[in-house]
Amino acid sequence: xxxxxxxxxxxxxxMGNGIAHIFAQYGFNVALIDxxxxxxxxxxKNVEKNIDRQILKDQLKDSEKALILSRIAPFNNLKxxxxxxxxxxxxxxxxxxxxxxxxxxxxxxxxxxxILATNTSSISITKIAAVTQRPAQVIGMHFMNPVPIMKLVExxxxxxxxxxxxxxxxxxxxxxEKIAVEVKDYPGFTANRILLPMINEAIxxxxxxxxxxxxxxxxxxxxxxxxxxxxxxxxxxxxxxxLSVMRVLQEGIGDDKYxxxxxxxxxxxxxxxxxxxxxxxxxxxxxxxxxxxxxQFE
Numbered sequence: 001x002x003x004x005x006x007x008x009x010x011x012x013x014x015m016g017n018g019i020a021h022i023f024a025q026y027g028f029n030v031a032l033i034d035x036x037x038x039x040x041x042x043x044x045k046n047v048e049k050n051i052d053r054q055i056l057k058d059q060l061k062d063s064e065k066a067l068i069l070s071r072i073a074p075f076n077n078l079k080x081x082x083x084x085x086x087x088x089x090x091x092x093x094x095x096x097x098x099x100x101x102x103x104x105x106x107x108x109x110x111x112x113x114x115i116l117a118t119n120t121s122s123i124s125i126t127k128i129a130a131v132t133q134r135p136a137q138v139i140g141m142h143f144m145n146p147v148p149i150m151k152l153v154e155x156x157x158x159x160x161x162x163x164x165x166x167x168x169x170x171x172x173x174x175x176x177e178k179i180a181v182e183v184k185d186y187p188g189f190t191a192n193r194i195l196l197p198m199i200n201e202a203i204x205x206x207x208x209x210x211x212x213x214x215x216x217x218x219x220x221x222x223x224x225x226x227x228x229x230x231x232x233x234x235x236x237x238x239x240x241x242x243l244s245v246m247r248v249l250q251e252g253i254g255d256d257k258y259x260x261x262x263x264x265x266x267x268x269x270x271x272x273x274x275x276x277x278x279x280x281x282x283x284x285x286x287x288x289x290x291x292x293x294x295x296q297f298e
Contacts, residue, residue, distance in 0.1 A: 002115065002168045004175075008033060008085040010078065010102060012043030014276075015119055016091035018147030021047045024071040025060070025148070026176050031073050033081035040074050047072065050148055078102070082110040087172065089141055091119040094244045099123060100131050107132040115165055117141040121192050121241070122248040125158035125185045135160035139169050142189060145236070154189050155180045187252030188245060196245045199237075200261055202230035206281075206297070207263040213281045213297045231281040235274030243268045 005028065009020045012034035020032045020043070034040040051068060054060040060068075075081030082088050088106050092098050099118060106116055116138045118128055129138035140156025153173045157166050166182065173180035183190040202216050211219070217229020234242050242264060249258040267273075267280065272294070274280035282291045 001164060001171065002086065002113065004086045004115075004168065004172050005029060006031070006084050006086050008082045008088045008110070009091060010034075010081070010088065010106070011091035011093075012036075012040045012074075013091065014046075015143060015145060015147065017043035017046045018050070018145065019089055019091055019119065019143055020072055021050055021068075022147050022176055022178075024068045025051075025064075027071070029071050029073075031075050031081040031085065033075045033078055035076055035078070037076055040076060044069075044072065044074060050146075054148065078105055079109040082106055082114070085110050085114045087115045087117060087169075089117045089119060094121060094123065094241050096123050096127065099128055103128055103138075104131050107134065113137075115139065115168060117169065119143055122188045122196075122245040124187070124252070125156045125161065129158045129160055136162040137165050139165050140185070140189070141169060141173070142191065144191070151177075151179050152191075153178050153180050154191055155182045156185050156189055157182065158185050188249050192245050193249065196242060196249065197258060199230045199234045199242055200246055200258075200264065203234070203261040203264050206231065207261050213293045235280035235282055235284075237274070238276055239264060239273045239280050240268050 007023045007028045008031040009016050010033045012032055020030045024030045032043060034043065048069060051060060051065050055062050055065065088110050090099060090102050092102055099120065103116065116132065118140055119142060120140060121142055125138060125140045129135035132138055135158065138158055139161050142154035142156065144150035144152050155169055170180040188196065205211055205216055206213060213231050217231050220226045220229050243260050246258060246260040271277060272279050275284050278284050279294055281294060281297060283294050284291045
């Protein structure tokens with residue numbers, strides 16, 4: 001079983017900086033990589049903000065903050081950022097072409113014994129591994145958002161992934177005090193195979209005029225004990241990500257029950273992607289926890 005000490009995270013967005021945060025918190029040395037200098041700086045700021053929240057909730061000691069932050073080194077050059085990695089985790093956008101190009105570059109630049117993981121929520125691990133010269137060392141590590149809080153990590157074994165790689169990653173997840181659940185490499189894996197069709201059906205329910213945004217979310221929260229309604233959750237995930245996953249499911253499984261709702265398609269085309277753009281099914285006030293139903297759905 002490989003010993004993991006140095007971890008490189010590609011992508012400093014919400015998932016990437018969350019993954020960097022949790023690895024640094026548990027004593028790993030982390031290289032956080034993003035070609036966008038602004039996104040890299042914002043990612044590091046978000047890690048600091050989230051550590052401050054943990055301190056306020058007595059989950060961390062104030063004295064731990066500087067040590068955790070000192071373990072994260074920023075890079076805007078992928079080759080330099082993965083040069084010493086034992087484990088590389090790609091957390092870029094949910095797009096196969098983007099991931100393919102990144103994995104080809106990682107494969108050329110990372111040490112030959114490094115494990116290459118992807119945080120993809122739906123794209124085939126086998127397909128990603130096929131563009132590398134080390135498919136036995138390629139695996140899926142699907143963290144849940146927000147990473148510092150959520151315990152689940154879906155561990156996805158590709159067609160050629162070795163058992164040694166699976167065992168190493170499961171141990172690493174345990175070292176983070178998270179729970180590794182191994183699932184098979186099929187479209188959407190398990191979490192999104194179940195979650196995204198539910199969200200898509202909630203959007204169809206709105207699209208067909210069965211109920212409004214607040215009513216749909218209230219039914220699922222009050223009647224099904226969900227902590228967040230499906231439409232608000234879609235906003236938090238990102239409507240572009242929801243659409244991407246639904247298309248992966250429809251194409252990969254070949255069943256029309258996975259076709260994305262036309263309303264979802266139109267909202268993404270309009271650039272209303274949810275919380276990250278300030279508006280989706282709800283409208284979000286800048287730097288505020290307040291939100292209201294978007295005007296077009298009132």
